[in-house]
Amino acid sequence: DAGVIQSPRHEVTEMGQEVTLRCKPISGHDYLFWYRQTMMRGLELLIYFNNNVPIDDSGMPEDRFSAKMPNASFSTLKIQPSEPRDSAVYFCASSLGEGYSQHFGDGTRLSIL
Amino acid sequence: AQSVTQLGSHVSVSEGALVLLRCNYSSSVPPYLFWYVQYPNQGLQLLLKYTSAATLVKGINGFEAEFKKSETSFHLTKPSAHMSDAAEYFCAVSGAPGGGNKLTFGTGTQLKVEL
Numbered sequence: 418d419a420g421v422i423q424s425p426r427h428e429v430t431e432m433g434q435e436v437t438l439r440c441k442p443i444s445g446h447d448y449l450f451w452y453r454q455t456m457m458r459g460l461e462l463l464i465y466f467n468n469n470v471p472i473d474d475s476g477m478p479e480d481r482f483s484a485k486m487p488n489a490s491f492s493t494l495k496i497q498p499s500e501p502r503d504s505a506v507y508f509c510a511s512s513l514g515e516g517y518s519q520h521f522g523d524g525t526r527l528s529i530l
Numbered sequence: 531a532q533s534v535t536q537l538g539s540h541v542s543v544s545e546g547a548l549v550l551l552r553c554n555y556s557s558s559v560p561p562y563l564f565w566y567v568q569y570p571n572q573g574l575q576l577l578l579k580y581t582s583a584a585t586l587v588k589g590i591n592g593f594e595a596e597f598k599k600s601e602t603s604f605h606l607t608k609p610s611a612h613m614s615d616a617a618e619y620f621c622a623v624s625g626a627p628g629g630g631n632k633l634t635f636g637t638g639t640q641l642k643v644e645l
Contacts, residue, residue: 421573446632448631460620460635473632508573515564515624515631516581 419443423509423520429528435497438525441490442511450519451484451494452508460508465491497530532557534621536636544644549593549608551639553621556602563604564622564633565595574620580604591615616643 430436442449444478464474469486477484481500486492490524496503506526510519537552555561562581566574578589585597595606605623621636 450633459637462632465632467631490586510574513543517631518564518576518579519631519633521566521575523571523573526571 421509421511421520423507423522423525425525426523427466427526427528429530430499431530432500433498434529435495436499436503436529438494438507438509438527438529440492440509440522442492442509443520444490446511446513446520448512448514448519449492450510450512451492453505454466454508454524463494488517500520501529503527504529532561532623532625532634534623534634534636536619536621538639539637540640540642542642542644543611545613545645546610549606549611549615549641551606551619551621551641553595553604553606553636554602555604555621555623557623557625559625561623562625563595563597564624565589565593565604566620566622566635567591567607568618568620568638571619577606577619611641611643613643613645616641 425441451463453461463476464484466486484494506524508521508524510521512519533556535554564579565577567577568574569570576586577593580587580597588594593608595604618638618640620638622633
């Protein structure tokens, strides 16, 4: 079975540009999570969805960040405008439900110059 | 609120030695507990999980963890370390009322295995 698929794997762009990260969860999973990982702050939950509906976006750092899940098989995380401090690895994960483990994608390594 | 504390951000063991990675949790309700492993340039991979069925949980790659309610601990062990075990390990907790399936992660422990 295909796991969680993220694209792109690497993104390098200049400050001020719009960045869109994409995620395809495992088919049948009801929950989708976006995380950010940095050396300084570790793993941070940004937002999660249940049945395509955002449930908790308290981890989204600023209005520059937005996330959507238009259907059960696709989600995007957008940063506009991007800043150097947004440089991090962004992970998407999905799971069946409460008590079930989360399955992670391989992440998008984002560098903002 | 739920939280986990991982003692030791870096642990170094010799190949063949016991691996012990410590995790203590805080939760007002019976928790779900997880250990994940992250290899360089990869996502997190589930090692094992505790969901109240048994206090001793066996996972992949020879790892196991024991849930001790009295100590609020969920330490990860492996009898004999292998070079391929070098990675970062994360303990996580979920199960808070109204928390959905949200995981709270510890800060991670980097395991180094030396010859």
